[in-house]
Amino acid sequence: DVKVTQSSRYLVKRTGEKVFLECVQDMDHENMFWYRQDPGLGLRLIYFSYDVKMKEKGDIPEGYSVSREKKERFSLILESASTNQTSMYLCASNAPRGSTDTQYFGPGTRLTVL
């Protein structure tokens, strides 16, 4: 059974803090993704990583950075949290295109920035 875990289910931070969201997958997947989900806007891709130390910007990368030092772990970093980054953050992973693999999602982290 594929498992994608996220470090926290709920997180409350203050404006200006540096925030780390961690995601770990146990299926040796090459691809990992970070999304945010907001009411009325749906899921939007922040960053995508297709291999260790490799990354691509998604649709809304501003204000975020990522780190992938090991294949199983993909971190999302908010360098200086702002209130408009209050959202649900979802991590996902899958095998590369050419397989029949879907994306597997973690349970999400609900981040509130005060």
Next chain:
Amino acid sequence: KQEVTQIPAALSVPEGENLVLNCSFTDSAIYNLQWFRQDPGKGLTSLLLIQSSQREQTSGRLNASLDKSSGRSTLYIAASQPGDSATYLCAVPQGGSEKLVFGKGTKLTVNP
């Protein structure tokens, strides 16, 4: 740029009814289409993945169809149950990439 639309945004039905959820996409050059389910406050769970060479996929009471040429997919749920209440999302790849573009979902409520 790929855009995905899901209609209706919300649907409420009595238990036992058969129902259809709709998904349309603007760029028909896709290599697959996926349907996901999301329960409130949770992550997404994959329901069905249809490869571009396929017309439909079935899993239990769920059947998803794909018509690439018209840019449409439907998710058919037979004999709906209260446990089917959730938001259903459709997703297709952006161009030929690994990145998915999601619709905003259809929120389904099945009333006992």
